[in-house]
Structure formats: structure tokens, C-alpha cells
Amino acid sequence: MAAVFEQYEPNSADEVDAAAVLALRRAVQERSSAELHLVEAVRQARRAGLSWAAIGGLVGTSGEAARQRYAKRVA
Template sequence: MPRSTKDLMAHAEAMAEAFEAYEPQPGDSAKPIPPTMAVKLAAFRRSRAEAELAEAVRTARRQGTSWRDVGEALGTSGEAARQKYAEL
């Protein structure tokens, strides 16, 4: 089920807090990353990227960029971009 941008941003913040609170242990870098940690790391990066993208769209819109141009930059239609990001 698709999540809203607000949900993605909240998840990104929660993941950031978890990663920032982590205290490295001796030998951490010598161990391979467990598969589930690799998934969590990828999800964290995706969440941060989504938050960065949402902020870029907000900035573009505040500066007068049309939904058509935003959509084109995203590789989609202006209407699809508006539907996804208008609530920001």
C-alpha cells in the first residue's frame, strides 16, 4: 500500500534517529551486513531521498515552477506530480 509523503518523512526521521543513536562496536566493519540490516539501510536511504525530493518539490513550487515542469523533472505528468505532492 502506498504511503503518503508525510508518512515517508516520519519514517525517515525515525530511521535517522535509530541510526544516529547507534554506537559502533569494535569489529563492526569487519562483519558482513546481515541481509535484514541491508534492507533496513536501503529503506532508510530511500526514506531520506523521498524527504529530500519532497523538499525540492516544495521549493520549486514556492519559486513558481509549474506542476508540468515538476512532473517533467520527475519523469511523469504534471497532474501525477500534483496529485502526489500538492499536500505538501
């Protein structure tokens, strides 16, 4: 094992583009933040009396799909 370590030669094909990794991390963080905002908006919509069908239409899915995705999170 030590010989493998000592004989290792860096290969540019193994390098990771740090900017690409950073961009991906930021996008994941933004998606997470957006999902939290969406859950809060769904919670507010339900409290205001909007139906699952109306919420589903606004988020681009069916009412049943919206209910399945958000009902437990906004209860």
C-alpha cells in the same frame, strides 16, 4: 506447548541472513530520506514558480501525477 518448545531443533532453512536484513533496513532508510529531500525540492520549486508540468517532467512523471502526489505535502 511446552513439549513443542523443548523439542524444537533449529533448522538452518529458518535462519535469517542478518546482513540481508541490515541491507534492506538501510535501503528503506535511504529511500525515506530521499523522499523527504524530494518533497523539500518540490516545495522549493513551487515557491520559485515552477509548474506542476515542469516538476512532473523533472521527476519522471506527468504534471498531474506530481500534483496529486506532492501538492498536499508542499502546501
